[in-house]
Amino acid sequence: MAYSRIDFSASFTQDSDEVQEMFCEHCDKHDKQYVPAEGFCVKCFEYLCGTCVKFHKRLLVTHYIKDKDYMPQDFCIEKCSVHQDELVKFYCQACKKFACTECKTQDHWYCSMVSHLPAFVPGIENSKASEQNITNLQDYDKLFTYQEIHESIIPRTASYHTDIKVSCCSYSSLCLLSENCLLVTYFNSRKLIIFKDMSVSTSSYDTIDLSSRCWAVAKVDNIKVAVTFVELGIIKLITFSKCMTVTKTEDIKVGEGCRGVAYSNNKLIVSYIHYLATVKILDMSGKVLKIFDKDQHGNCLFVDPYYLTISADNTVIYVSDLRKNCVIGLTFDGNVKAIYKDDQLNKPCQLTVDRSGAVFLCGLWSHNINQLSPDLTKVKILLDKKQGIKSPAGVAYCQDKNRLYVSQCGDHIKVYELSME
Structure with missing residues (x-):
C-alpha cells in the first residue's frame, strides 16, 4: 500500500x-x-x-x-x-486548475502533476x-x-505481546512456516525445535534430533525447510506432514563453513564464514551458480557473513556481517546496492523482512532491533534495552498477525505486535 x-x-x-x-x-x-x-x-x-x-x-x-x-x-x-x-489545497499543473480534496478525487485522479500548496x-x-x-x-x-x-x-511501533518459553542458550535462527508454526535452531544444540501450533500453546514444543550442530533455518515452502550444518558442510532439506512430523529428509553438499541460508525462485542462497567469506547461489542439487566475494572494485565484500535474507520483491540479498558490523545489500548479479553501518549497531545477526519490504535486524551486542528501509536506510531503533531486549540473535516476522519474534541468548523468545507510528 x-x-x-x-x-x-x-x-x-x-x-x-x-x-x-x-x-x-x-x-x-x-x-x-x-x-x-x-x-x-x-x-x-x-x-x-x-x-x-x-x-x-x-x-x-x-x-x-x-x-x-x-x-x-x-x-x-x-x-x-x-x-x-x-479548502483549496492543490494545483494541477497539467490542467492549470486549483482543487480541493473533492475536486482532486473527482477531476484529477488521473493527473500525475498534482501539487499540494x-x-x-x-x-x-x-x-x-x-x-x-x-x-x-x-x-x-x-x-x-x-x-x-x-x-x-514508515516507522513502526513494537508493543510487547508475550513470551515463548524455551531456553535460548546461544546463537539462534527463527523461521515461521505459518502464522502458528515456529521453528528454532540453536548452534550449541543438535536439535530442531518446533512449535506446532502457537494458537494452542507457546510453552509446548517438539524436537527433532540431528546428527550435528545446526545453524540457520529457512522456509522453502509451507511444508519444507532448509537447515545449514557448518561442521558437515551440508544443507538438510526437511519435509513435514500437515501435523508437522518429518516425512522426508535430503542432504545437499554445499561445502564447509556454510552458515546463513535463504530460498528464492528454486535456488538456495548460502553464506560462508571465516577465511571463505563468500555468498553463493546454488541450485537445489548444490551446484554453484554464482559466487560473490568481491565488490566492483575487487575488494573483499565480507569478513564473517553470518545471516542473510531476501528482499520482499526477490531482487536483493541482505547479508549481515558479524565482524564488519554492517549489512550489505547485493543484487542477484553481485552488485552492491546498499550498505548499512551505524554507531547503534554492534554484531548484526539474523534479519527478516515484512511484506512491504521493511527490514528488521538484530544487533547482538548493541542489544537492539533496527528497522531499515529496503535500501538499507535507517528508519529507527525499534527495540532496545528499555523494552527488555538483551543479546538478540534471531528474528522472524509473521505477515498474517503483524508480529515480530525475537530470540535472545539465555532468554525466552519475545513476541511483539507491530503498528505504524
Whole structure:
C-alpha cells in the first residue's frame, strides 16, 4: 500500500517570522468549530485536533500522522468555489486548475502533476494562499509535488505481546512456516525445535534430533525447510506432514563453513564464514551458480557473513556481517546496492523482512532491533534495552498477525505486535 507524503524542509515549516495556527478541518467542516490542530495526516492531507487524531489513528491505522511540531504550516485557507466546505489545497499543473480534496478525487485522479500548496512556498510567503495571488506566480515548479511513499519506510511501533518459553542458550535462527508454526535452531544444540501450533500453546514444543550442530533455518515452502550444518558442510532439506512430523529428509553438499541460508525462485542462497567469506547461489542439487566475494572494485565484500535474507520483491540479498558490523545489500548479479553501518549497531545477526519490504535486524551486542528501509536506510531503533531486549540473535516476522519474534541468548523468545507510528 502506498502512502501520500510531502517532503517539507525545515525552512518551509519553522523559519517564518509569522507562523499561522492551523485548525482542525473535521471540526470546521462538521461542527463549524475552530479547534487548533495537533496533527497532520499525510494520507488525507488534513489537519486534525487532538481528539480527531486519536480516532483517526484508531480507525485508519495505516495512515501516517505528523505531530504538531513537524506538521506543515499551511496558508491554504481559501474555500473551494464548487465544494464550499472544502479548502483549496492543490494545483494541477497539467490542467492549470486549483482543487480541493473533492475536486482532486473527482477531476484529477488521473493527473500525475498534482501539487499540494504547502507552507511558505517561495513567492507567496507571508500571504494567504488564494487563486489570485498563486495564479500570478510564474514558476509553478516551486510548488511541492504530491509524492507517493511506501509503507516500508514508515516507522513502526513494537508493543510487547508475550513470551515463548524455551531456553535460548546461544546463537539462534527463527523461521515461521505459518502464522502458528515456529521453528528454532540453536548452534550449541543438535536439535530442531518446533512449535506446532502457537494458537494452542507457546510453552509446548517438539524436537527433532540431528546428527550435528545446526545453524540457520529457512522456509522453502509451507511444508519444507532448509537447515545449514557448518561442521558437515551440508544443507538438510526437511519435509513435514500437515501435523508437522518429518516425512522426508535430503542432504545437499554445499561445502564447509556454510552458515546463513535463504530460498528464492528454486535456488538456495548460502553464506560462508571465516577465511571463505563468500555468498553463493546454488541450485537445489548444490551446484554453484554464482559466487560473490568481491565488490566492483575487487575488494573483499565480507569478513564473517553470518545471516542473510531476501528482499520482499526477490531482487536483493541482505547479508549481515558479524565482524564488519554492517549489512550489505547485493543484487542477484553481485552488485552492491546498499550498505548499512551505524554507531547503534554492534554484531548484526539474523534479519527478516515484512511484506512491504521493511527490514528488521538484530544487533547482538548493541542489544537492539533496527528497522531499515529496503535500501538499507535507517528508519529507527525499534527495540532496545528499555523494552527488555538483551543479546538478540534471531528474528522472524509473521505477515498474517503483524508480529515480530525475537530470540535472545539465555532468554525466552519475545513476541511483539507491530503498528505504524
